[in-house]
Amino acid sequence: MILQYIKNVYITFSDSGHQHPRVKTGSALAKAGLKKIVLKKVMSSLKSMPTLPPGTKPLDNQVAGHQNTDGKIGCLQHEDGTILKPVQVPPKGQTEVEFYEEVFGEQASTDKVLLQLRELVPKFHAIVHAPKEPNVRFMKLENLLEDMKHPCVLDIKMGRKTYDPFASKEKIAMETAKFPPAKNIGYQISGMLTYSPKSGKFQKFDKYFCKNLDEESIVYQGFGKFFSVDGVLQKEVIKAVIERLQRILEWFLKQRTFNFFASSLLVVFDGDISPSPQSPAWSSPGPGEDVVDSCCNGETDSIIENDVSDLISCNSVDSKTNRAPSTHPKVQVRMIDFAHVFHMENEDENYIFGLKHLIDDLHRLMKS
Known part of the structure; x- marks a missing residue:
């Protein structure tokens, strides 16, 4: 998991276009400097990195949103074929959780609007918690990319x-x-x-x-x-x-x-x-x-x-x-x-x- 995390941080940082204005892109000096910065960033992040739920790893194909960097957990792939999306801090996180619970709750079974909406959004399974960190929650969602x-x-x-x-x-x-x-x-x-x-x-x-x-x-x-x-x-x-x-x-x-x-x-x-x-x-x-x-x-x-x-x-x-x-x-x-x-x-x-x-x-x- 740590090697995958380091890879994600390196790719994220190197793709962002950050470089010293006097260092030629692609030069040995530029690459050495980038690796040093990335290593420092990784070590700093790992110190505060929450423990991932068992059977998960960072999502490989994410193009926007919450990243697995800076000591924060982003979207995760679970070995059971689902996605774990971290719940944001209130009120945003609670709003999204309540939305999914409304759309996929029992009360939606008689609501035509909600039943149709179920087919237009990710399938919601449950709320899960990170081990040893009950305040870190995830929405368990379907992943058909596999x-x-x-x-x-x-x-x-x-x-x-x-x-x-x-x-x-x-x-x-x-x-x-x-x-x-x-x-x-x-x-x-x-x-x-x-x-x-x-x-x-x-x-x-x-x-x-x-x-x-x-x-x-x-x-x-x-x-x-x-x-x-x-x-x-x-x-x-x-x-x-x-x-x-x-x-x-x-x-x-x-x-x-x-x-x-x-x-x-x-x-x-x-x-x-x-x-x-x-x-x-x-x-x-x-x-x-x-x-x-x-x-x-x-x-x-x-x-x-x-x-x-x-x-x-x-x-x-x-x-x-x-x-x-x-x-x-x-x-x-x-x-x-x-x-x-x-x-x-x-x-x-x-x-x-x-x-x-x-x-x-x-x-x-x-x-x-």
Whole structure:
């Protein structure tokens, strides 16, 4: 576990772009200095690192969110195939716990809105505690990434406003400044992870890369990079993602129970592009060994999914493409991050605005 933790810290720090202004990147001096800084950071962090629950290790494929660094436990992979997401301090942590307990509680069995929502969010199992540290709690969530050989992961924060109704003026100013184009498009990319079959390696694009995108480049340089495998745009995958987004939009247009702020969408597809009957448009993988350069930088959550086929008929047709819905089995889209969810009886216009723009932008990418 310690070796994995050191690896995560090294990757996180080295990917952040920090270096001395007079030291050439890649030089022996730069590498030696980086290793020294990372070692000091690791030793300092391990002193206060809480004990991990048995059978867990840091999540390899995290692209945003709580990291396993600086003496803090981030999202963990459990050997039973689930994800353990740490509960944040109140009120954020308690808000998210109560959200999951409401959606997956017994009272939801007679509520159509909550029953449908269960299929759009990670499956919630229970609250668990860290050994010897009862104040450290985790939400035990489903992880369907384990069935993917080379998962490509995209975190999209939704809404023109990523601050809740009780945010201070300082918080509003800070959130607005993070990504000004969000005011016009209603979403922003927080981080992404891609895979190249030719090289056998993953590549991470962190929050610094994402913040430099604008309204046009987020489509072609952002989504274009994510949905391309060795230079080939995977239009079948994009089509499957659009269909899943439309199901989420359909739920939002009907529900008048929740408003979501600073919540994200998690998009995942398998970078192993071996041809299959369900995915004829996938190109065959190139040569190269499977050398996984995993990462854990930026800001996401657990990598989790459920099937939502019952929310929309499999015989329905995509009105914009006039084609039958994709049945690609290696594409997952789910809502995540619920620390700022409020019970409100009005339409969640903020989230809906972003969803509609996101769907339109993916259609634009499909036509390119």
